[in-house]
Amino acid sequence: MQDQVSSANPARESLLSVRGVSVGFGDNLVLDNLDLDVYRGEILGFVGASGTGKSVLMRTILRLIPRRAGKIELLGSDYGALPDNDRYMLDMKLGVMFQHGALFSALTVKENIQYPMREYLDLSPALMDELARLKIELVGLAPEAADRYPSELSGGMIKRAALARALALDPQLVFLDEPTSGLDPIGAAEFDELIARLRDTLGLTVYMVTHDLDSLFSVCDRIAVLGKKRVLVDGTLQDMMNCPDEWVQSYFRGKRARQMPASRQFGKGSELA
Numbered sequence: 001m002q003d004q005v006s007s008a009n010p011a012r013e014s015l016l017s018v019r020g021v022s023v024g025f026g027d028n029l030v031l032d033n034l035d036l037d038v039y040r041g042e043i044l045g046f047v048g049a050s051g052t053g054k055s056v057l058m059r060t061i062l063r064l065i066p067r068r069a070g071k072i073e074l075l076g077s078d079y080g081a082l083p084d085n086d087r088y089m090l091d092m093k094l095g096v097m098f099q100h101g102a103l104f105s106a107l108t109v110k111e112n113i114q115y116p117m118r119e120y121l122d123l124s125p126a127l128m129d130e131l132a133r134l135k136i137e138l139v140g141l142a143p144e145a146a147d148r149y150p151s152e153l154s155g156g157m158i159k160r161a162a163l164a165r166a167l168a169l170d171p172q173l174v175f176l177d178e179p180t181s182g183l184d185p186i187g188a189a190e191f192d193e194l195i196a197r198l199r200d201t202l203g204l205t206v207y208m209v210t211h212d213l214d215s216l217f218s219v220c221d222r223i224a225v226l227g228k229k230r231v232l233v234d235g236t237l238q239d240m241m242n243c244p245d246e247w248v249q250s251y252f253r254g255k256r257a258r259q260m261p262a263s264r265q266f267g268k269g270s271e272l273a
């Protein structure tokens, strides 16, 4: 692995393992020989300057974009090498929340949540209603939200409904693309708390693309920084502080970062320099 600063830990179970991945469009090589791990039970915050390829990597992991080289293992399996039925089972263990929610506008919240259930499971309408009700409660929406259409929801409610849909099949690993973007600071903090609670209560593993320093400081167990077409550094906030890269320094030691209250500075087992 080139000169990446890494906290790769063979003792922990990696639910997502990315090795030597390269992705490009024509002459534009966006990712070059990139390595990354996400470990069971953690919230990984994935950051990087605009246009560095955070969405491209997430879409590549989800097989929405082909890669030119490299290997990706999800929950210990190489998707491409699996028989169809095992791929189907693997898909069910992954949840995705795209930026802006991407709810189906013609479906109610309940119908949106039930969409993956209809696609992957064969359940009675009564059971699907009960499951949707539980997911709605889990993400902190009022029961009445079930019959509302996305156009009738606030930004925060849309995020929660999209999270409920991502959790519809009880996934092990959830991908969140900028989950707090567009929310006011209180709404964003509440959403962060919800994600942390789901990690703690459901043992959820979370891959979160974010620009939100609050989220990085308060709920992420580990951070990975994308730059120069690869992961420049990954680890705790302390690792970010010690990274000599100029962008990492200005991001984590810049004015916005210094304004963070000490009480919001980092979860599990790490301390600020």
Ligand SMILES: Nc1ncnc2c1ncn2[C@@H]1O[C@H](COP(=O)(O)OP(=O)(O)OP(=O)(O)O)[C@@H](O)[C@H]1O
Binding pocket: 025, 028, 030, 048, 049, 050, 051, 052, 053, 054, 055, 056, 057
């Ligand atoms: N479908 C595509 N076809 C061609 N180029 C693409 C495509 N998708 C992304 N790119 C290019 O890949 C690069 C990385 O884009 P990407 O959207 O992943 O950046 P990002 O880090 O997610 O940015 P932001 O933080 O602004 O969302 C950009 O140069 C973009 O133009």
